[in-house]
Amino acid sequence: MIDSPASTAPVLRVDAVDLVRDGNHILHDVSLTVRPGEHWALLGPNGAGKSTLLGLLGALTHPTRGTVEVLGHQLGRVDLRQLRSYVGHVDPRHGLRxxxxxxxxxxxxxxxxxxxxxxxxxxxxxxxxxxxxxxxxxxxxxxxxxxxxxxxxxxxxxxxxxxxxxSPRLLLLDEPATGLDVAGREQLIERVDTLQQTHPELSSVLVTHHLEELPPGTTHAMLLRDGRCLASGPVADVLTSDQVSKCFDHRMRLTRSDGRWSVRAHRPPVP
Structure with missing residues (x-):
């Protein structure tokens, strides 16, 4: 039986996690704490380890080293199948036949x-x-x-x-806007934003490599590159032009309007 932890306790706690598969390091020394009501974005280029980290957060796999606590329960000391029923995991590759x-x-x-x-x-x-x-x-x-x-x-x-x-306390969204046209993307973002407002107790983690897909209610972000955390914390501190440029290895300029982000390639002034 899984007891629900106190509402003030962290929903997720990842401490110095490594994940190795077939001799390859997928995640290196990653740490993350998500508290009630926080809405995190995991951002980074393809192959950065975003979906792998989300799988740990959703109790789908174990870390090679380090500890992962989901809803107050440490992976390796709890029935994963039972724990997963308390986590809302949204995968667009839903296998319904x-x-x-x-x-x-x-x-x-x-x-x-x-x-x-x-x-x-x-x-x-x-x-x-x-x-x-x-x-x-x-x-x-x-x-x-x-x-x-x-x-x-x-x-x-x-x-x-x-x-x-x-009625989970944690919602995990793995690239929910994959394959959507502009109208579909905007409808999805609008509804996720409404959900964040109507369910103040809910925490969420959203994986994407497009900043334009982030809902306005996003509170925190982590930038991943090559399985390592480059920056983590409140969005205003993490989502800067310099840090996002470093993460994606390309000079970019970020702007934010009405809570939404947009990205453009940095163009030096013409002499």
């Missing part, structure tokens, strides 16, 4: 399964919760739509609603 309706996809979040569990029937209260989350994620008119007919953006929002069904 049957044409479930949106509401049924959301209800699979109760059992943390891809498909509906046979002979298991949700309560009226659980169905009502699913409908509220569907409405919150802007899918009210698509409630009865089947999975194959959804756009990539609609699928992403449905998976967020699914992840919220067990």
């Amino acid at each position: 049957t044409p479930l309706k949106v509401r049924d996809v959301v209800l699979t979040g109760l059992t943390n399964t891809i498909e509906l569990v046979p002979r298991r029937h949700p309560t009226p209260e659980q169905v009502a919760l699913a409908d509220r989350l569907i409405d919150l994620l802007g899918l009210a008119e698509r409630r009865a739509a089947r999975w194959p007919t959804l756009s990539q953006g609609e699928r992403g929002r449905a998976l967020i609603a699914r992840a919220l069904m067990p």
Whole structure:
């Protein structure tokens, strides 16, 4: 049985973590602490180790060295399968094979399964919760739509609603805007921002390599390069032109307007 830790305790604590696979160092001496109500972004180029770190945070794997605590429980001393049910993990590569309706996809979040569990029937209260989350994620008119007919953006929002069904204290988003057009991306960001405002107790970690995909409510960021942390802390301290340029090995200029970031290549003045 997993007891919920005190609400003031860190939601995540990563201390001096290394992760080695087949002799290759994927993560080097990474540390991170996420507290209740904080919304973190993990940023870096392809191959930086972002999704690998997110897998540790979601209790999907163990570190080679160092310690990882998720919701107050140290990996290696807790049943990972049970712990995962308390973490909302959103992966756009959702392996659903049957044409479930949106509401049924959301209800699979109760059992943390891809498909509906046979002979298991949700309560009226659980169905009502699913409908509220569907409405919150802007899918009210698509409630009865089947999975194959959804756009990539609609699928992403449905998976967020699914992840919220067990009322987790932690939401992990692995490149949720992958494959979306501009309209789909903006709809997704708007709904994630609304979620952060309506669920003040929720913490989140979002993986991306595009700063334009960060919701305005992002509070903290970590820059990763080659499996190492280059900078970590409040967004105003971390997301600077100099540090992002170093992370991506290209001179860039960052601007922020109405809470959203944009990036342009730095162009020296013409003599």
